[in-house]
Amino acid sequence: MRVAAIADIHGNIDALEAVLADIAGEKPDLIVNLGDCLSGPLAARATADRLMALDLPTVRGNHDRALIDRPAEKMGSWERPAFAEISEPHLDWIRSLPMTLVLEGEIYMCHATPENDNVMWMEELLDTGRFSLRSRARMEAIATGIDQSLILCGHSHVARSVMLTDGRLIVNPGSVGCPAFLDDEPFDHRLETGAPFASYALIEKTEAGWQPTFRQLRYDPRRMAALATERGYDDWARAVSTGWV
Template sequence: MKIAAIADIHGNIDALEAVLADMEQHQPDLIVNLGDSLSGPLTAGETADRLLPLRLTTVRGNHDRALVDRPFEDMGDWEKPIFGELSDEHLQWIRDMPSAAVVAQEVYLCHATPKNDEVMWLEELLDNGRFTLRGQTEIEALAAGVTYPLILCGHSHVARSVMLADGRLIVNPGSVGCPGFAYHIPVDHKLETATPFACYALIEKTEMGWTPTFRQVRYDTARMVSMARERGYEDWANVLATGWVG
């Protein structure tokens, strides 16, 4: 079996189309979506219209939740620009998303961690605003009670796999549509992947066990860069164009 995992599209329809086209060469048996599909200053409505007919198993991310669990005035600057693009059907799709799911009887899906959609599972934010690999003990602790051999998560936008002590494998496919970001809570910080590619992962069950292949797909970023810049999101424009926030 071969599973394609996508995550953190963040309304970037051009990146999503590039990834879906790339998948056609590899013919996965199943595609799963690990959340944060729409929020960001790009094409939320168009992205939702593309995703809904695919009927992918999709878990709800923190930015998805922020579109449906609070009034508009309390939404963040990744939600407010695009909320008006979303139809009642789009919003109901988000409300119906589970926070976690299991596919193929042995693959566990969540957006960030099983108990918190805002905590990076594999990375840790340091006091200096930089990210590092989370310690093995902490990663193992966050996996307590999740007994499936393959665990898929997103949220950090960093493509990475971690093998747990008992052989369970955690895979983050990276971000389809947002190769970095800057934010100010709890400290000023930024994360940069240093390439503007659309990322996803193919994970295949082999005789040796589940084995990931990380795909980085080139696409024409010009339309999305221009849209972010026109809406006043210079950090987004920079990172979409270069992989660096700037």
């Protein structure tokens, strides 16, 4: 079995199309989407239309939830431009997304962690405003009760795999459309991948176990950067253009 995992598209339709074209050439058995599909100042409507037509197994991310669990006037800066673009059918699609999914009896999917869609599974935020690899003991505690051999999550935008002591593998495919970001909660911090690539992962079940391959694709980000700049999101323009903020 070969699984293509995508995550954290954040309305970047051009990055998504690049990833989907590459996946088509790889011919996996399954494509899954780990959430945070639309939020940001890019192309939420076009991204929603594309994803709804694909009908992939998809879990809801924290930024997906933020489009449906509060009134528009209380939405954050990532949600406001996306919410202005999308329609009620798009919101109904988001409402239909589960927080977790189990596929084929051996693949577990969530956006961030099973219990909290806003906590990174494999990274922790330091008081320096940067991120570090979380301890394996803490990662294993989060995985308590999950029997599946492959655990897929997103949220951090960092492509990474960690093998737990019992052989279960956690894979984050990285972000399709947002390779860097700034945030001010719980305090000012940033995450930067350092390259403007559209990322996803192919994970193959072999005789030895699950084997991930991380794909980082060049695409032309200029249209998305121009949209971000036009809407007053210079940090997003820098992020999609460079992988830095």
